[in-house]
Amino acid sequence: MRVFEERPRPSALSFEDLALPLFDQLYNFARWLTQDKAEAEDLVQETYVKALRGFSSFQPGTNFRAWMYRILRNSFLSSRTGLKTTVLLDEEENEGLPVETATPESLLIERANREMVQRALEGLAVPFREILLLCEVEEMSYQEIGETLAIPVGTVMSRLFRARQALRVALRERIEGERRGV
Amino acid sequence: MACDEWRVKLDLYLDGELTPNEAMTVGAHLRECPGCAAAVLERVQIKRSVQIAGKRYAPDATLRMRITKTVTARSRGRIATRWRFALIPALVLLVAAFLLSAYEGRERAARQRIYSELADLHVATLASSTPVDVVSTDRHTVKPWFQGKIPFTFNLPELSGTDFSLVGGRVAYLEQSPGAHLIYQIRKHEISVFIFPEREAEVRGLSSGPARAASFNAQTWTQDGLRYFVIGDAASADILGLSKLLQDAG
Numbered sequence: 001m002r003v004f005e006e007r008p009r010p011s012a013l014s015f016e017d018l019a020l021p022l023f024d025q026l027y028n029f030a031r032w033l034t035q036d037k038a039e040a041e042d043l044v045q046e047t048y049v050k051a052l053r054g055f056s057s058f059q060p061g062t063n064f065r066a067w068m069y070r071i072l073r074n075s076f077l078s079s080r081t082g083l084k085t086t087v088l089l090d091e092e093e094n095e096g097l098p099v100e101t102a103t104p105e106s107l108l109i110e111r112a113n114r115e116m117v118q119r120a121l122e123g124l125a126v127p128f129r130e131i132l133l134l135c136e137v138e139e140m141s142y143q144e145i146g147e148t149l150a151i152p153v154g155t156v157m158s159r160l161f162r163a164r165q166a167l168r169v170a171l172r173e174r175i176e177g178e179r180r181g182v
Numbered sequence: 183m184a185c186d187e188w189r190v191k192l193d194l195y196l197d198g199e200l201t202p203n204e205a206m207t208v209g210a211h212l213r214e215c216p217g218c219a220a221a222v223l224e225r226v227q228i229k230r231s232v233q234i235a236g237k238r239y240a241p242d243a244t245l246r247m248r249i250t251k252t253v254t255a256r257s258r259g260r261i262a263t264r265w266r267f268a269l270i271p272a273l274v275l276l277v278a279a280f281l282l283s284a285y286e287g288r289e290r291a292a293r294q295r296i297y298s299e300l301a302d303l304h305v306a307t308l309a310s311s312t313p314v315d316v317v318s319t320d321r322h323t324v325k326p327w328f329q330g331k332i333p334f335t336f337n338l339p340e341l342s343g344t345d346f347s348l349v350g351g352r353v354a355y356l357e358q359s360p361g362a363h364l365i366y367q368i369r370k371h372e373i374s375v376f377i378f379p380e381r382e383a384e385v386r387g388l389s390s391g392p393a394r395a396a397s398f399n400a401q402t403w404t405q406d407g408l409r410y411f412v413i414g415d416a417a418s419a420d421i422l423g424l425s426k427l428l429q430d431a432g
Contacts, residue, residue: 016253023249027241041245048249117235135197136229137236142199161193164228 015055018064019048025138026072032133033076033126043079047072066140066147073130073148116178120170128163135160188218196225255298272305293388296356300413301398303354303363304374314350314365324351324364332360336377336408339431345369346424366424373414373424380409392418401425405432 026047031040050071051058058067076082121129134140134148142156149156188211194200195208212219307313316327321338329335331353341347347367354363354376361378390403399421400413410432412425 019253020250023246024241027245028237028239031239032236040239041241044241044245045248045252048252052253114231114235117231118238121232121235132232133236136232142197157194160197164193164225167228167232 015052019051019068022065022068026068028137029069029130029133030072030076032121032129033073034079034081035122036081039079039081043072043076046075050075063144063147065138066144069134069138069148070150116171116174120167120174123170124163124166127159128166131156131159132163132167185215185217188215189221192218192222192225196222196229293393296388296411297393297400297413299356300374300376300400300411303356303376304372304398304413307352307354307363307365307374308372313352315352317350319348321348324348327351328353328362332362334377334379334408336362337431338364339427341427344423344427345420346373346427368416368420368424371414371416371420373412373416373421375424375428376411376413378409378411380404380407392422403429405429408432 023044027040027044030043030047031037034040034043047068051068054071058064121132124132131145131149134145140148142153142160145156145160146153151159188208191200191204191208195205200208212222316324318324318327321340325336325338328351338348345368349365349367349372351362351364354361356376356378359378361376364375364377366373366375388402388409391401393400393402398413398415399418400411401421402409402411403425404410410425410428412421412428414421
């Protein structure tokens with residue numbers, strides 16, 4: 001009997017090679033979006049199935065990570081929880097960057113512990129939460145974020161700015177609330 | 183430049199979105215301006231705290247296994263895309279069942295993959311509203327239909343005096359290689375017969391004989407440079423019977 005030789009299949013192998021290393025990050029992101037373990041698991045599963053199905057249409061040389069995140073996010077937005085999250089941002093095109101009004105709050109932020117930041121992130125609107133995660137946790141460039149969220153880079157900048165402002169406000173409220181509570 | 187204008191650039195500076203020249207200019211300003219330096223400090227703190235707080239959830243091992251199985255199993259399938267989603271649970275079961283089979287080592291892996299693909303093709307074809315492209319019970323119609331569609335020819339058995347009937351045929355692909363897919367019927371059971379050139383690395387060197395793939399019975403053998411697979415939910419005796427007829431005809 002001849003020994004069976006496995007022939008390398010570039011397209012099949014490369015999907016595995018590209019997609020499996022993203023698993024942990026995608027799950028973290030899914031969990032932040034859904035705020036629910038079972039839903040996040042379904043979302044990740046759905047993302048991989050859709051990505052696998054659509055892999056032939058993926059253009060080599062374009063950003064695979066942004067492509068995967070976009071599939072995950074679109075799946076989330078069409079899910080039951082996703083449909084409930086209203087994406088109402090009266091931004092933002094050609095608006096330029098808003099002028100910063102808050103003063104530096106270094107001392108304030110220093111008091112914020114990890115759990116407090118997590119709570120504040122949870123409380124943010126989904127568009128703010130997701131853009132902060134993509135920028136800070138996934139360390140995506142503005143270009144990549146734009147591809148993931150299907151928005152222009154200018155919108156990435158202004159939404160990110162507003163998201164950070166919203167986070168500052170949320171943290172300040174929490175810290176002051178804690179202080180009053182004590 | 184007033185500090186307000188600098189402030190606008192601080193986020194871009196920290197996010198690494200400025201050109202090297204712009205970044206140098208901002209850096210120089212920060213060394214001279216305590217106000218902007220404090221603003222940068224605050225931004226770094228927020229960035230860092232989100233970075234730490236954001237890495238919060240880890241998937242558990244069962245999900246990891248499920249996804250790995252989905253990816254490794256499904257990326258090898260080439261069935262019509264609309265069936266892929268629906269067949270995922272079935273495929274996971276098939277793969278799990280194959281894992282229990284008695285075959286060892288690489289051959290087992292090879293068999294597993296091929297049989298799961300063939301089982302997929304079988305199920306997907308039967309579930310289709312147009313399972314066959316040439317509908318005929320006449321082998322003299324079905325066989326010529328394949329001419330020019332696949333790079334080889336084959337003989338089909340005379341079925342008069344048997345319980346088998348020919349339903350029709352279509353072109354099937356196993357890892358991009360075209361082959362013949364014939365559907366037979368016996369006592370309301372559909373049986374798929376696949377014929378591929380044996381030279382294809384995918385099917386080369388498979389040991390011949392009976393097999394079970396989940397709930398399906400299967401047979402495989404080579405003959406005149408062609409690899410035959412017979413697979414279906416009929417009794418193994420029927421699978422064997424059809425295999426014998428095909429072997430005699432070939």
